[in-house]
Amino acid sequence: MADNGVLPSMGSVGDSFDNALMENFWSTLKIELVHRNSWRTRDEAENAVFTYIDGWYNTRRIQKDLGWRSPDEYEKAWHTHQAQQAQAAIVQPEPTGAR
Template sequence: MRKKWRTASTKRDPKAVPSPDRINRDFTAAAPDRLWVADVTRIPTGEGVFWLAAVRDAFSNRIVGWRCSDRCDTDLVLGALEYAIFSRDVRDGQLIHHSDRGSTYTAIRFTNRLADNGILPSMGSVGDSYDNALMENFFSTLKIELVYRNSWRTRDEAENAIFGYIDGWYNTQRIQKELGWLSPDEYETAWHTSQEAQPEPATVPASPTGVR
């Protein structure tokens, strides 16, 4: 029988002003690094609860950043964000970062880091899984395929298993129906290949007088 754990982790800071919901449950993107979704979940271990923060690209479903910690705090979600920023092609004003209104995501340090990189913040409501369904979908898959099938004595064991699952399996090999039975990495590679194959836009040469 599947084990169950309480997974609620959203604690709102009543003094913080949340960002507007810029996506309204539309988790589609026309290209990589246009919409990221982020959240935090609990992983049980023999040493106690372990927290996983992750960032997922809505275009390819790839996990572009993640971090683990024994504390669910701003440092945890910042670590996942920094991982994503470092590894991806973030362009000023083109990317939306969507999360819930938890205090870790409304923290000034976190919102400033988004602004520093030209990333637009977006937030759903507190504790509503439908407002961040794409991230909830990944956590559900992670729990079913990894967490519920294993137990770890230490947090280090759990983190090593999560690393193997995300970087060694989920992003690189796990095929998904909505991606045309490709893995996230394969889907992005196919997209980049198609973009490179696009013909250059035709240009009209200038006349000797400089008038086209």
């Protein structure tokens, strides 16, 4: 790591990079992306990590707490439900009798 100018730790005790959630995230990223690929340049690697985080990890991965849906699917369903409720809340005026 030292030959490539990489530090062995990203954080210090007490910050968010030392807690179990971040450790789990980095472990998942390494298993699913880093150990399965190689890149010719640092830019290629950075773009791959960005694409993984933005395009897969956050938006398409199904989650138990979202009813086994991805965040994209959950948000789409939520917005559809909100639009349906808003449409149902619109009250059409009753036609009045002829005058």
